[in-house]
Structure formats: C-alpha cells, structure tokens
Amino acid sequence: MAKYDQKFKYKVVQAYFSGEGGIRFLSKKFDIKSTSTVKKWIKQFEVFGYEGLERKKNKQTYSMNFKIDVLNYYYQSGLGIIDVAIKFNIPSTEIVSRWKKEFDTFGIDGLKPKKKGRPSMSKKKNSLKKQNQPLTSENELLRAELAFIKKVLTENPNWISHQHQILYSP
Known part of the structure; x- marks a missing residue:
C-alpha cells in the first residue's frame, strides 16, 4: 500500500x-x-x-463496542464505507471493511480484540522437555560409560587389548 x-x-x-x-x-x-x-x-x-x-502517527486500537457501533451505523444508514469511516474518524476504509468481513464470517466474536505478536514458547518448551526426557537419560548413561572407560584407561592402559583377547581368543 x-x-x-x-x-x-x-x-x-x-x-x-x-x-x-x-x-x-x-x-x-x-x-x-x-x-x-x-x-x-x-x-x-x-x-x-x-x-x-x-x-495518523500511532496505531489506534478500537473497542468491540465501538466496532459494533460503526457496523450498526453502516448497516442502518445505507452509507458507503468511505462515508462511515470519515464520520467515525477512522483513517482507513480497509479497517471498516475488515470489521464487516469478520462480523459477517464470525459474528460478534469476530470483533473481539485479538492477541498481537507471536505466542509464548513456554508450552512448547515443556512439551519438548517431556519428549526429550528419554534422550536426556540415555545421554547421561552414555556419558557415565565414557567416563568409566576413560578412568579405566588412565589406570590401566592395556585394558583394551586385554578385553580384546578375552572376547576374541579361541
């Protein structure tokens, strides 16, 4: 635009x-x-x-009652959207058109204020934590095994060759 x-x-x-x-x-x-x-x-x-x-420098928010009044006036007066927007000092006719479309589609509920911006991530994080719980515990187990192997290797450097002989000797 x-x-x-x-x-x-x-x-x-x-x-x-x-x-x-x-x-x-x-x-x-x-x-x-x-x-x-x-x-x-x-x-x-x-x-x-x-x-x-x-x-207009700042975005104005309109109450649900104001939107209802504007649409009520639009339907009863028979005036065009431009005239109604000017009468109620609404800067854009698109605003009134959007309200009309939302009202025609969803009724009064379509005129209720809607939350702006992105939804919070808190619910998603909690569900991800639950999904990742088995992976986290498996990761901790693998770290413990690796730590054990490192400790054994530092104390006994020949431990791997000894384990190899036990497993693969005839």
Missing part, C-alpha cells in the same frame, strides 16, 4: 477543487492506483480540512 504525505494529498485535493479534472483524471495524473483513494481524500478534506489529510 502506497503511503502519501499530507502535502501530496493536499495538492491532489486542491487540483480537484480548482477544476483541473475529475477524480479519475487526477488519479491518473498523480499516478494514484485507486480512484477511491482520491475520493476519500476529498471527503476527508471537506469534513476535517487540512488536518483530515494527515496520516
């Missing part, structure tokens, strides 16, 4: 109001992929002025 600064948006809006062309012409002239983007900027400017074109 392309990010446009406030000055660029204002330039496009001013071109529209000065009569340089329609929304489709201006979107082509300024190389903006969607005409709905230009339309949204014009509506934001009409409602909020120059400040309405400013990008």
Whole structure:
C-alpha cells in the first residue's frame, strides 16, 4: 500500500477543487492506483480540512463496542464505507471493511480484540522437555560409560587389548 504525505494529498485535493479534472483524471495524473483513494481524500478534506489529510502517527486500537457501533451505523444508514469511516474518524476504509468481513464470517466474536505478536514458547518448551526426557537419560548413561572407560584407561592402559583377547581368543 502506497503511503502519501499530507502535502501530496493536499495538492491532489486542491487540483480537484480548482477544476483541473475529475477524480479519475487526477488519479491518473498523480499516478494514484485507486480512484477511491482520491475520493476519500476529498471527503476527508471537506469534513476535517487540512488536518483530515494527515496520516495518523500511532496505531489506534478500537473497542468491540465501538466496532459494533460503526457496523450498526453502516448497516442502518445505507452509507458507503468511505462515508462511515470519515464520520467515525477512522483513517482507513480497509479497517471498516475488515470489521464487516469478520462480523459477517464470525459474528460478534469476530470483533473481539485479538492477541498481537507471536505466542509464548513456554508450552512448547515443556512439551519438548517431556519428549526429550528419554534422550536426556540415555545421554547421561552414555556419558557415565565414557567416563568409566576413560578412568579405566588412565589406570590401566592395556585394558583394551586385554578385553580384546578375552572376547576374541579361541
């Protein structure tokens, strides 16, 4: 998604109001992929002025009740998503579209806040420890055997040849 600064948006809006062309012409002239983007900027400017074109610096979180209110207004008013987003001062129409899709798919549960980021690894670590328990005990046994062999070899360097004779002599 392309990010446009406030000055660029204002330039496009001013071109529209000065009569340089329609929304489709201006979107082509300024190389903006969607005409709905230009339309949204014009509506934001009409409602909020120059400040309405400013990008929000921080991500805003919305409560479930707020989302329900927005969708309720959308369904009852018959207005488009752009108009509803502007009325509730939501910076992107994609946010309202996503809420609508989640509500249509999952109902009210789709509007509940979701955890962000990666899930904690604590449960996975515990299950890995249980899976690795037999390997750990086998590893400890092999270390003990190796330590025993090293000790015997330091005390009796001929022990291996003696064991070999016992095992392989006729």
